[in-house]
Amino acid sequence: MEILGASLRICVDDLEAAVPFYERLAGGRAQRFRRGEVEVAAVGSFLLMSGPETELEILRKVSATIAVRDVDEAHRLLAELGARVVAGPVPTPGGRNLLAVHPDGAVFEYVDRRG
Secondary structure, rough: OEEEEEEEEEEEEOOOHHHHHHHHHHHOEEEEEEEEEEEEEEEOEEEEEEEEEEHHHOOOOOOEEEOOOOOOHHHHHHHHOOOOEEEEEEEEOOOOEEEEEEOOOOOOEEOOOOO
């Protein structure tokens, strides 16, 4: 499995107020999308999320988002290594993702850009 990078997940109260800071910090424009009731802005290595507390409570349990070349390959390797895939792979606005609980209990989202 080839890991291409990671995004830090940050829950914010006010996405509109937070985005300009992270755009300046990362030196780029935010890509925005919605995931259910949660508004998301991807800026460089930061993934900003804002929405209802019930949704954010679940999202806070995910340590980071790991970009991989192929989610199916990640799924096979994670299962082989004893991780438990709890969701996915499923399509997302930018590709596919899955959620996995590692043997140590850490939860990660794995994403690719395949459709």
